[in-house]
Amino acid sequence: xxxxxxxxxxxxxxxxxxxxxxxxxxxxxxxxxxxxxxxxxxxxxxxxxxxxxxxxxxxxxxxxxxxxxxxxxxxxxxxxxxxxxxxxxxxxxxxxxxxxxxxxxxxxxxxxxxxxxxxxxxxxxxxxxxxxxxxxxxxxxxxxxxxxxxxxxxxxxxxxxxxxxxxxxxxxxxxxxxxxxxxxxxxxxxxxxxxxxxxxxxxxxxxxxxxxxxxxxxxxxxxxxxxxxxxxxxxxxxxxxxxxxxxxxxxxxxxxxxxxxxxxxxxxxxxxxxxxxxxxxxxxxxxxxxxxxxxxxxxxxxxxxxxxxxxxxxxxxxxxxxxxxxxxxxxx
Numbered sequence: 001x002x003x004x005x006x007x008x009x010x011x012x013x014x015x016x017x018x019x020x021x022x023x024x025x026x027x028x029x030x031x032x033x034x035x036x037x038x039x040x041x042x043x044x045x046x047x048x049x050x051x052x053x054x055x056x057x058x059x060x061x062x063x064x065x066x067x068x069x070x071x072x073x074x075x076x077x078x079x080x081x082x083x084x085x086x087x088x089x090x091x092x093x094x095x096x097x098x099x100x101x102x103x104x105x106x107x108x109x110x111x112x113x114x115x116x117x118x119x120x121x122x123x124x125x126x127x128x129x130x131x132x133x134x135x136x137x138x139x140x141x142x143x144x145x146x147x148x149x150x151x152x153x154x155x156x157x158x159x160x161x162x163x164x165x166x167x168x169x170x171x172x173x174x175x176x177x178x179x180x181x182x183x184x185x186x187x188x189x190x191x192x193x194x195x196x197x198x199x200x201x202x203x204x205x206x207x208x209x210x211x212x213x214x215x216x217x218x219x220x221x222x223x224x225x226x227x228x229x230x231x232x233x234x235x236x237x238x239x240x241x242x243x244x245x246x247x248x249x250x251x252x253x254x255x256x257x258x259x260x261x262x263x264x265x266x267x268x269x270x271x272x273x274x275x276x277x278x279x280x281x282x283x284x285x286x287x288x289x290x291x292x293x294x295x296x297x298x299x300x301x302x303x304x305x306x307x308x309x310x311x312x313x314x315x316x317x318x319x320x321x322x323x324x325x326x327x328x329x330x331x332x
Contacts, residue, residue: 031186032125033058035166036095037065039173044069045091049084051077051098056185057127059097077106081122085114088121093173100126100141100182108147115178116151122178123169129158129182130269131298131315132218136305141182142298146274148180149247155199156246158182160220163194164244171199171245184218200250202257208237211326212261216243216276219267219296219317226322234330243276254280255287263329267296269317294325 040046040062047069050059054072063070073080077098084094103111103126115122131140148156155177159168165186172179197203202214206227215223223240231237241257258264258280266277277295284291298315312318 029187029189030058030061031162031165031189032183033061034189035169036062038166039169040066040069043093045093047071047087047092047094049073049080049087049094049096051075051080051096051102053098053127056099057097057125057183058185077102078110081107081110081124082114084122085110085118085120088115089118092121094120094122095125096122097125097127099128099139100130100144101128101139102126103141103180104144104147111154112151116153119153119176120178123172124178124180125183126180127183127185129184129217131303131311131317132184132269132308134305134307137302140303142271142303143274144180144182145246145268145270145276146278149274149279153177155179155248156182157244158217158246159244160215160217160242161194162186162188162190163192164197165190167193167195167197168244175199182217197244199245200248201245201253202250203242203244204239204257205242206237206240208239210236210238210261211263211265211329212239212241212257213265213267213322214241214243214276214280215267216246216269218269222312222317222319223267223322226319226326229319229323230326234326238326243279246276246279249279249283251283251287254283255289258284258289258291262292264291264293265296265322265325266293267317267322269312270297271300272297273300296321296325 048059048062049071051073052075054060080096084096088094103124126144128139129141133139148154155175157168159165213223220242227238227240264280266280268276272295280293296316303311
């Protein structure tokens with residue numbers, strides 16, 4: 001599959017992302033849309049459901065290519081999940097699309113009873129992850145990972161780079177469990193694939209000593225930026241780990257990384273309760289590991305509508321926050 005290239009001139013459409021507040025929206029490629037269309041061309045069991053958010057979830061592109069396998073469900077997420085379950089039971093592979101905040105908040109009962117419990121072949125795509133939207137609290141998903149982690153049979157993925165998008169979707173397709181994919185809109189089409197990732201395993205992006213940063217999704221680039229600055233200013237290489245798969249978790253692999261470091265930092269675009277930081281806390285506690293953990297993320301509070309950069313800095317989901325922690329550790 002990876003040898004087949006996208007014909008950008010033929011396939012690519014551009015659309016201004018309506019979630020931006022820029023007066024001149026910048027066009028972005030349909031990275032996810034093209035990926036799903038590519039898979040739909042290979043497997044006629046794949047169908048797409050959308051809860052009336054076709055443009056920001058790139059379903060307008062999917063509808064154009066497969067109008068007979070695209071279903072507009074309206075602003076009715078709970079109903080969409082029930083329909084998705086029913087279609088899956090008839091042999092379809094269902095991709096259900098909405099915003100991250102509208103998955104667990106509006107449809108958790110249906111997801112639990114009709115998708116997770118019977119292990120229906122449904123892959124839920126949640127766009128606008130965390131607080132990275134100016135649409136405010138109603139659209140900011142700070143508890144979705146916590147909710148989906150607590151459901152048996154549910155896999156959770158969050159690709160941080162466009163080269164991980166197709167491999168992550170294939171992991172979801174190849175699993176016997178349903179899945180939730182926390183999805184950002186990528187602004188660049190991939191030309192190759194990240195073949196290094198394995199379901200459940202952490203991905204080590206930088207190897208260092210004493211300090212390790214665990215990050216997921218949009219916070220991975222922040223962690224890499226902080227690590228580079230620490231290396232430049234303090235001549236100290238620290239480790240950076242990408243947690244693209246938040247469930248299932250290979251606890252042994254995580255424990256080995258934690259054991260090789262004295263200080264652990266987690267950074268996530270999510271509430272620090274129930275997300276990545278809690279995953280690491282559980283591993284440290286249950287394995288009896290001797291490690292100090294500092295959690296960066298939304299500190300159990302609601303945010304507000306503003307630009308992503310402003311929100312991330314205000315709630316200390318930033319390279320500056322990581323460097324501040326590092327400097328305090330260095331003093332000790």
